[in-house]
Amino acid sequence: GDSVTQMEGPVTLSEEAFLTINCTYTATGYPSLFWYVQYPGEGLQLLLKATKADDKGSNKGFEATYRKETTSFHLEKGSVQVSDSAVYFCALTWAGSYQLTFGKGTKLSVIP
Amino acid sequence: DGGITQSPKYLFRKEGQNVTLSCEQNLNHDAMYWYRQDPGQGLRLIYYSQIVNDFQKGDIAEGYSVSREKKESFPLTVTSAQKNPTAFYLCASSSPPGRQQNYGYTFGSGTRLTVV
Numbered sequence: 001g002d003s004v005t006q007m008e009g010p011v012t013l014s015e016e017a018f019l020t021i022n023c024t025y026t027a028t029g030y031p032s033l034f035w036y037v038q039y040p041g042e043g044l045q046l047l048l049k050a051t052k053a054d055d056k057g058s059n060k061g062f063e064a065t066y067r068k069e070t071t072s073f074h075l076e077k078g079s080v081q082v083s084d085s086a087v088y089f090c091a092l093t094w095a096g097s098y099q100l101t102f103g104k105g106t107k108l109s110v111i112p
Numbered sequence: 113d114g115g116i117t118q119s120p121k122y123l124f125r126k127e128g129q130n131v132t133l134s135c136e137q138n139l140n141h142d143a144m145y146w147y148r149q150d151p152g153q154g155l156r157l158i159y160y161s162q163i164v165n166d167f168q169k170g171d172i173a174e175g176y177s178v179s180r181e182k183k184e185s186f187p188l189t190v191t192s193a194q195k196n197p198t199a200f201y202l203c204a205s206s207s208p209p210g211r212q213q214n215y216g217y218t219f220g221s222g223t224r225l226t227v228v
Contacts, residue, residue: 032216035218036219040224041221041224042117042221042222043201043202043204043206043219043220043221043222044119044155044217044219045219046217046218049216069116088148089154089155091216093209093216094209095209096209097208098143098162098208098209098211099157099160100158100216100217102154103152103154104154105154106154
């Protein structure tokens, strides 16, 4: 079946450092891909998404490109802030499907 | 503003008691979902409902029950049969997935259940 693998955390960075959180998936065809963010004690919020190969999703300085050849959707940000400290989830689904498949999440801590 | 409301945010119950978690949405979404979140295990699907009066089991439905009598509401009951109920519970909703793309979920802010 489908699966999503994220890099293990926690990840600790200094403010203004470059962020990469790796996400790879196992699925046949062309799923839709998502990144969600969960701040402490809260639910998940959609951060960005991409629905076809080579699409780039972007929001709040975060970017991720749908790479079909490497089945990846890595999350990047050029300069992180303390307020970016959260857990980040990669997920996939299919057109016509009700279910999302989530990765296990990567906790990011940004220190001043 | 439209959104999903989960209540209460924190809930404490004694072992052996049933407890019901509330989830209400005003987004006019047809589909609703319940997930359980445990440290280091990501999100696991408990139940989901595509339309009123219909619901399906997810990956970990044992010890839980749901109802969907109204489009806006999808309450989850954690029964005494659930062996390890202490967790963070998340409700979500979505529009029906289109044939060309899926729009993803909108989540509530969660309920943390502690059974003592």
